[in-house]
Amino acid sequence: MRIGELARRTGVSERGLRYYEEQGLLRPERLPSGYRVYTELDVAAVRRIRLLLAAGLSTAQIAEALPCMVDEDELLQPTCSELVDALAAHRDRIEEAIGELAATRDNLNTLIARARPAG
Structure with a gap:
């Protein structure tokens, strides 16, 4: 084809x-x-x-x-076992990045909440 x-x-x-x-x-x-x-x-x-x-x-x-x-x-x-190890390491890097992004989101939410008047 x-x-x-x-x-x-x-x-x-x-x-x-x-x-x-x-x-x-x-x-x-x-x-x-x-x-x-x-x-x-x-x-x-x-x-x-x-x-x-x-x-x-x-x-x-x-x-x-x-x-x-x-x-x-x-x-x-x-x-291949070495590939499984590499995939696990890649997954761990993704998990770390997700954690960092969640912390960044939480910081933004705090800033936004402080800037808006209660009510």
């Missing part, structure tokens, strides 16, 4: 698919004409990429993670 069909089937723009290729996340076959040719495996790869992006991983992290990921009944599962 060509890039337009892959875009339609995955919901990722052609520009996004080219970006995934630039980042080494997709490796389509190239015809002599320069056209990209994708397979059903690429449809699944784009689904995995989107799930990992939604989990907050960068494309560089995804490039490292993809070889250690398998699909189990439509669920993405890491197979």
Whole structure:
């Protein structure tokens, strides 16, 4: 299939698919004409990429993670213990950022409450 069909089937723009290729996340076959040719495996790869992006991983992290990921009944599962450790560390950084944002929100709420007259 060509890039337009892959875009339609995955919901990722052609520009996004080219970006995934630039980042080494997709490796389509190239015809002599320069056209990209994708397979059903690429449809699944784009689904995995989107799930990992939604989990907050960068494309560089995804490039490292993809070889250690398998699909189990439509669920993405890491197979390398070092990847699980890296994902846990990433989750911990997110939890820390959430805590910092909550503290910032609380400070703002205090400032707003002090600025508004009671009543």
